[in-house]
Amino acid sequence: MTRRVIGIVMNGVTGRMGHRQHLVRSILALREQGGLALADGELLWPEPILVGRSADRLKALADRHGLAHWTTSLDEALAHPLAEVYFDAQVTPAREAALRAAIAAGKHLYTEKPTAESLDSALELARLAAAAGVRTGVVQDKLFLPGLRKLKRLVDAGFFGRILSVRGEFGYWVFEGDWQSAQRPSWNYRAEDGGGMVLDMFPHWRYVLDEIIAPVRSVYAHTATHIPERVDEQGRRYPATADDAAYALFGLEGGITAQINSSWAVRVDRDELVEFQVDGTEGSAVAGLRSCRIQHRAGTPKPVWNPDLPATEPFRAQWQQVPDNEEFDNGFKVQWELFLRHVVTGSPYRWDLLAGAKGVQLAELGLRSAREGRRLEVPELDLTAPRPSEPEQER
Numbered sequence: 001m002t003r004r005v006i007g008i009v010m011n012g013v014t015g016r017m018g019h020r021q022h023l024v025r026s027i028l029a030l031r032e033q034g035g036l037a038l039a040d041g042e043l044l045w046p047e048p049i050l051v052g053r054s055a056d057r058l059k060a061l062a063d064r065h066g067l068a069h070w071t072t073s074l075d076e077a078l079a080h081p082l083a084e085v086y087f088d089a090q091v092t093p094a095r096e097a098a099l100r101a102a103i104a105a106g107k108h109l110y111t112e113k114p115t116a117e118s119l120d121s122a123l124e125l126a127r128l129a130a131a132a133g134v135r136t137g138v139v140q141d142k143l144f145l146p147g148l149r150k151l152k153r154l155v156d157a158g159f160f161g162r163i164l165s166v167r168g169e170f171g172y173w174v175f176e177g178d179w180q181s182a183q184r185p186s187w188n189y190r191a192e193d194g195g196g197m198v199l200d201m202f203p204h205w206r207y208v209l210d211e212i213i214a215p216v217r218s219v220y221a222h223t224a225t226h227i228p229e230r231v232d233e234q235g236r237r238y239p240a241t242a243d244d245a246a247y248a249l250f251g252l253e254g255g256i257t258a259q260i261n262s263s264w265a266v267r268v269d270r271d272e273l274v275e276f277q278v279d280g281t282e283g284s285a286v287a288g289l290r291s292c293r294i295q296h297r298a299g300t301p302k303p304v305w306n307p308d309l310p311a312t313e314p315f316r317a318q319w320q321q322v323p324d325n326e327e328f329d330n331g332f333k334v335q336w337e338l339f340l341r342h343v344v345t346g347s348p349y350r351w352d353l354l355a356g357a358k359g360v361q362l363a364e365l366g367l368r369s370a371r372e373g374r375r376l377e378v379p380e381l382d383l384t385a386p387r388p389s390e391p392e393q394e395r
Contacts (some may be wrong), residue, residue: 001041001042001043001227002041002042002322003035003043003044003045003047004038004042004043004045004198004344005045005047005082006047006082006084006344007047007048007049007069007081007082007085008027008046008047008048008049008084008085008086008087008103008110009078009080009083009086009087009102010022010027010051010076010087010089011052011074011077011088011089011090011180012052012086012088012090012091012112013048013050013061013089014052014054014057014058014061015089015090015185017112017386018091018112019061021141021245021330022087022089022332022336023048023061023065023121025229025332025333026330026332026333026336028065028241029330029333030046030333030336030337031045031046034313036162036314036337036340036341037255038341038344038345039345040306042101043394044340044341044344046340047069047082048067048069049069049070049077049080050062050067050069050070050071051070051071051072051073051074051076052070053072054072055072057361058070058071058072061094062179069082072350073097075101075256076102078101078102078105078107078139079105080135083105083107083395084107084320084343085108085109085110085340085343086098086099086102086105086107086108086109086110086112086293087109087111088111088112089111090112091111091187092114092116092117092191092194092199093193093194095111095112095114095115096116096121096125096317097350098243099111099125099221100128103125103128103129103132104132107133108135108136108343109129109134109135109136109353110136110137110138110139110336111137111138111139111353112138112139113140113203113204113356113359113360114199114200114359114363115138115353115359115360116357116360117194117199117261117360118148118360119357119361121360122353122356122357122361123354123357123383125238125353125357126352126354126356126357128185129352129353135333135342135343135349136352136353137330137339137342137349137351137352138336138351138355138356139326140171140211141332141333141335142204142207142208142331142333142336142352143207143208143212143335144331144332145160145290145328146289146290146291146292146324146328147272147287147288147289147291147292148208148276148287148289150287150291150292150322150324151212151276151278151285151287151292152211152212152327153322154177154278154283154285154292154294154322155213155278158282158283159280159285159294159296160280160282160283160285161280161281161297162280162281162283163185163213163214163254163278163280164256164257164279164280165256165258165259166209166213166256166257166258166259166260166276166277166278167256167258167259167276167277167279168205168224168258168259168260168274168275168277169260169261169270169275169278170201170260170262170273170274171245171261171263171266171268171273171274172263172264172267172268173264173265173266173267173268174244174264174265176227176229176230177231177233177235178231182230182231184264185233186231188200189227189230189238189240189372190239190240190241192241192304195241195242195261196242196243196244196272196367197223197244197245197246197262197264198221198223198241198243198246198363198366198367198370199363201262202246202248202363202366203358203359203360203362203363204359204361204362205250205258205262205355205362207351207358207359208276209252210256210358211249213252213256213258214253214254214256215252216250216251216252216258217251217253217374217377217378218250218251218376218377219249219250219251219362219365219366219369220248220369220374220376221246221247221248221249221366221367221369221370221374222246222248222370223247223366223367223370224243224245224246224247225240225241225242225244225245226244226263226265227240227264227265228240233238243367244263244264245262245263245265245266246261246263246366246370247261247262247373248261248262248366266365270288271288271291272288272289272290272291273288273289273328274288274289275287275288276288281297282296282297283295283296284296284300285322291321291322292321292322293319293320293321293322294320294322295319296320297363299318299320300312301315302316303315303316316319335351337364344372350368354381354383358381361381362378365378
């Protein structure tokens with residue numbers, strides 16, 4: 001069995017998500033299993049080329065994992081003789097320039113989201129990549145997680161009948177950084193550094209709703225900065241200029257209503273940090289990242305509202321767990337495998353820069369909806385046409 005080396009320039013993997021999910025649990029996990037087997041019997045061997053701003057952190061990371069290639073120069077990394085793919089997990093404001101450089105260097109692209117800070121920029125990146133003939137992918141990790149794969153299985157099987165609504169709850173308490181250190185970096189709470197709940201999470205909600213339930217056709221959002229001051233990694237107080245919570249109504253194709261609350265200032269009283277309840281005429285489901293519970297029409301209880309008596313029905317016990325029925329690998333790794341096969345073999349792959357632009361579009365419209373206090377339509381995106389004009393009528 002022959003081995004084919006594919007160099008991957010990895011930018012931003014000194015950060016938590018880039019290091020843990022993309023480098024360790026995806027690329028290094030592929031190496032630990034002996035490479036990625038292709039249909040023709042060839043083994044694809046990913047060779048990371050680390051790039052970032054801090055030489056000390058890069059060297060420490062490379063030494064820890066036994067990696068040979070690292071540099072603080074993006075140009076040098078892109079010019080590496082093994083480099084075929086560029087991956088970006090940087091902070092959002094730094095992403096667009098790096099992606100443009102990788103396109104100009106003729107590298108295939110795989111990137112975290114949002115792909116850019118504006119829809120115009122996201123679409124321009126997609127156009128540039130198409131003109132350059134490079135293959136592109138955008139991380140849409142939640143589609144590959146067990147709970148949502150089970151939910152998709154239910155939708156495809158017609159379990160719900162006619163889907164009526166979706167209710168999503170996401171978030172947890174992120175400590176302010178004074179009496180306990182924050183679990184998220186401080187730039188997440190500064191709008192000038194690309195932070196904010198809407199820009200972070202609406203791209204996720206776009207692909208989750210579009211691909212599992214139905215296409216998003218409208219958005220009405222309310223944002224808040226519940227914690228106005230936080231403490232950064234150096235112990236300095238700073239004003240939180242970005243939204244740390246967003247409460248949104250999405251209108252989906254077919255008349256389905258989706259309501260999703262997202263907050264970094266909420267304490268968790270649910271089984272997982274994100275859960276989606278889908279209700280339909282024939283049944284309901286509650287899906288998290290790993291588990292999925294269902295209640296069919298025939299097994300639905302008939303509660304009666306009586307505020308004068310304590311509730312005695314074990315409501316949660318009346319739901320049934322959806323079985324795994326298969327082994328679920330790390331969701332980030334699964335998508336990496338699909339993208340690398342796409343790069344090498346041309347196998348189908350639909351989560352490209354245009355798909356990423358749809359997430360930026362929803363975030364941009366969500367922020368505009370919050371500013372203007374009204375519902376906005378979500379137009380179709382087309383790389384071959386000028387950007388659709390924004391709807392101006394009140395709704």
